[in-house]
Amino acid sequence: MTDDVVPLQGRSVAAPTWSSSLKVLLRADTTAQLRTSLSLVLTFALPLILLVATGLGKNSAVLGGPAFRISLALTVGLVSIGTVGYSLAIARDRDTGVFQRLRVTPAPSWTIMVSRWIVQLGAVLVMAIVVLVVAAVFVGITLRPQNYLFTVLIALLGSAVFLSIGQAIVGLIASADTLNAAGRLLYVPLIGLSLFGDSDRLGTTVELVSRWSPGGCLETLLSAAMGATAWSGQSWGALFASTGYTLLFAVIGIRWFQWGAR
Amino acid sequence: MTSEAPPVTGLALQVRDLHVSYGPKRAVDGVSLDINEGEIFGLLGPNGAGKTSTLSAIEGLLKPTSGSILIRQVDVRANPRKAKALIGVQLQSTSFQSELKISEIVKLYAGLYGVPLTKPAIFDSLAEIHLGDEASRRFSQLSGGQQKRLSLLIATIHDPPLVLLDEPTSGLDPQARRQLWDRIERIRKSGRSILLTTHSMEEAQSVCDRVAIMNRGKILTVDTPAGLIEKHKKDPNVLAVARGQVTLEDVFIGLTGRELRD
Numbered sequence: 058m059t060d061d062v063v064p065l066q067g068r069s070v071a072a073p074t075w076s077s078s079l080k081v082l083l084r085a086d087t088t089a090q091l092r093t094s095l096s097l098v099l100t101f102a103l104p105l106i107l108l109v110a111t112g113l114g115k116n117s118a119v120l121g122g123p124a125f126r127i128s129l130a131l132t133v134g135l136v137s138i139g140t141v142g143y144s145l146a147i148a149r150d151r152d153t154g155v156f157q158r159l160r161v162t163p164a165p166s167w168t169i170m171v172s173r174w175i176v177q178l179g180a181v182l183v184m185a186i187v188v189l190v191v192a193a194v195f196v197g198i199t200l201r202p203q204n205y206l207f208t209v210l211i212a213l214l215g216s217a218v219f220l221s222i223g224q225a226i227v228g229l230i231a232s233a234d235t236l237n238a239a240g241r242l243l244y245v246p247l248i249g250l251s252l253f254g255d256s257d258r259l260g261t262t263v264e265l266v267s268r269w270s271p272g273g274c275l276e277t278l279l280s281a282a283m284g285a286t287a288w289s290g291q292s293w294g295a296l297f298a299s300t301g302y303t304l305l306f307a308v309i310g311i312r313w314f315q316w317g318a319r
Numbered sequence: 320m321t322s323e324a325p326p327v328t329g330l331a332l333q334v335r336d337l338h339v340s341y342g343p344k345r346a347v348d349g350v351s352l353d354i355n356e357g358e359i360f361g362l363l364g365p366n367g368a369g370k371t372s373t374l375s376a377i378e379g380l381l382k383p384t385s386g387s388i389l390i391r392q393v394d395v396r397a398n399p400r401k402a403k404a405l406i407g408v409q410l411q412s413t414s415f416q417s418e419l420k421i422s423e424i425v426k427l428y429a430g431l432y433g434v435p436l437t438k439p440a441i442f443d444s445l446a447e448i449h450l451g452d453e454a455s456r457r458f459s460q461l462s463g464g465q466q467k468r469l470s471l472l473i474a475t476i477h478d479p480p481l482v483l484l485d486e487p488t489s490g491l492d493p494q495a496r497r498q499l500w501d502r503i504e505r506i507r508k509s510g511r512s513i514l515l516t517t518h519s520m521e522e523a524q525s526v527c528d529r530v531a532i533m534n535r536g537k538i539l540t541v542d543t544p545a546g547l548i549e550k551h552k553k554d555p556n557v558l559a560v561a562r563g564q565v566t567l568e569d570v571f572i573g574l575t576g577r578e579l580r581d
Contacts, residue, residue: 072404073433081430089418153414161378161408162431271374317380 078164082172090176093146100142100184104134105191112196123198124285127188128276129251131212133135134184136247136272139219141240141301143177144226148233156316166316181216185209187190200283207282214299221303222247225309231315251276274299324505330354330389331481331512332377337386339372339536346372347383348536354481354512359503361523362516364533365575370516371411373533374485377514378408390481404432407474411485412465415458420444421453421469426474432477448472448502464495471502475511482506484515488522502528520568530567559573 091097150156161170189205192198193199200208226243230236251272268271274295281292332354332528339347354360362370375381377388388402389396395402408421408531422441429436436444448468449466455459461469467487474482487503488496503526505515517523523543525529529574531541542550546568552565557573 071433073431073480077433078431081427083508084430085419085427086422087414087421089416150416151366153417154412155414155416156411157380158408158410158415159401159431160380161406161410162428163403165400200443266453 062141072163075168076167078162079168079172082159082164082168083175086172086176087179090180093142100134100138100180103137104130104184104188107133108188108192114158120269121193122256122285124195124280124283126196127192127198127283128207128279129210130188130192131185131279132186132215132251132272132275133248135181135212135215135219135275136244138177138184139216139221139223140226140243141223143173143220144236144240145221145233147173147223147227148230150238151227151316152233152318154317159164177220178213178216182209182214183250185212204282204284210280211275211278211282214278214296214303216300218275218299218301219247219305221306221310224314225226225306226310226312228310228315231318267296269298271299271302274302328356328454329356331358331391332514333387334373334377334391335387337373337376338384339376339381339527340384341371344563345536347581348378350386350533350538350539351537352531352538354514355509356480356512357507358511358528359507359515360512360534361527362517363520363523363530363571364516365518367535368533368575369536370533371485372536373481374479374514374516378406379403379537380484385504392493405479405480405481407477407479407482407511409470409474409482409484409487413470417459418475420455420457422452424458424469425473428473429476432577434477436476444476463487464498467491467495470503471499473505474506478511480511482511482513484513485514486518488517488519496522517534520566520571524567532571532574539574 108126110127111129160166165271167284186209189200193200222243223240226236226239230239249272250267250270268277268291277286277291277295278299280286281288286292329485330353331565332352334350336419337347337350338345348399350369350373352360362373372381374384376383377390377395377546379402380434381393382419390405390523393405416427422438422445423446425441426436429441442451442454448471450461450469450472451464453465458466458469462475471484471487474484475544477508477548484503488499491499503515515527527544529541529548530544531538532547533539540547546567547570548567551570551573554570557565557569560572561578
């Protein structure tokens with residue numbers, strides 16, 4: 058359990074291993090995540106409302122087929138979790154000194170952030186499964202077994218993209234209030250762009266930008282993952298672009314991240 | 320209160336020629352100090368004197384420009400995790416995850432120091448600081464005095480040989496302050512050393528065995544509170560500010576100047 062032991066007058070003081078620190082942090086962060094009503098709404102309520110609402114009345118025909126409804130619900134969930142929920146939670150804890158308090162313990166600093174990421178990825182995993190189950194049971198949209206697995210994996214990749222965007226935002230913007238405003242401003246274009254990747258209704262330039270935006274790439278990948286379109290060169294391009302976005306924004310977010318309030 | 324100090328057996332902390340800079344600004348400029356085992360050592364200084372920066376460097380939150388810090392002969396820069404296991408820290412403004420209950424916060428920090436605490440042990444610890452009934456509440460729901468007591472409990476949960484307290488009694492009423500002094504004295508009686516920063520001359524005189532006065536990043540003088548008065552009572556700058564018999568506050572203002580600091 059411990060790696061460095063310093064005997065001190067009959068008692069020993071030891072630095073726990075990074076794995077035991079990570080375990081303890083994960084337990085606390087999971088508890089905190091489950092108790093945050095905003096995060097629960099962003100994680101589950103919003104995607105499910107969209108999933109159901111886009112199938113009501115004439116909306117279904119206008120907005121697209123069943124696969125589009127699922128991918129839209131997942132995209133909204135992922136953008137909400139990554140760019141709004143995650144970045145706000147990090148900024149708030151930074152402002153109030155939570156991170157500095159954790160950093161004076163022997164836990165390596167990276168475990169503090171990795172724990173947060175793992176909890177967010179877990180939330181995305183649960184959200185994706187819930188959306189797919191609701192789609193199958195209550196909305197009547199079913200996929201082949203391998204497509205379910207593929208869709209969940211793509212959702213996890215998408216969450217990495219949007220978490221890294223959230224990390225970049227929280228790295229570049231010092232104040233939680235400014236970050237809140239910026240997150241809301243980014244939210245609309247990130248989701249909006251994902252809607253027009255397959256349509257030239259707003260012109261070919263918008264279509265091109267939309268298709269290769271983080272949300273557009275995710276839409277392309279989800280569509281292929283669900284079997285609505287064939288896996289193609291564009292799918293590979295979207296996969297590489299998503300990986301590139303993740304790396305780029307993660308580097309920006311880690312490079313400029315400050316643990317304490319500036 | 321300070322007459323029952325245990326005999327000096329060795330150094331708990333050794334700081335040599337410490338420099339900390341924020342860009343062009345030198346916050347700590349060549350600070351050297353030794354803290355003996357079982358000693359309560361106070362750092363006094365006006366705002367911006369470099370007290371918190373000195374503590375932050377010892378805690379590993381700030382990277383010094385140069386100098387060495389040894390905690391029980393463990394080099395803070397070479398072995399940060401081992402060094403952090405040897406210290407308990409109460410930051411100037413501490414906050415914990417707002418979603419966690421008090422008992423969960425105690426469990427989290429005990430875990431981060433590798434101390435396995437059972438549920439009854441957590442409640443016993445909280446009862447000892449008169450927070451037994453507050454175990455299910457959140458940190459933000461506690462009064463200022465309760466928050467300080469909890470912070471001190473967490474700082475000492477792993478029985479560290481050195482405890483660092485940054486303005487531990489600021490904002491407390493006289494009753495809460497006296498209670499906290501008693502706790503600090505009990506910590507010392509259990510064989511630990513304490514380094515605290517304070518603006519309160521009364522606190523320095525009541526609690527500290529030795530006191531250093533800092534100004535503009537440098538330590539100006541070090542001695543027992545009575546020794547400081549004796550050493551500087553004929554200093555013209557001290558006499559100029561004294562109103563009758565020279566006090567520790569007269570020495571402080573005489574050495575650091577009358578101008579306001581932000």
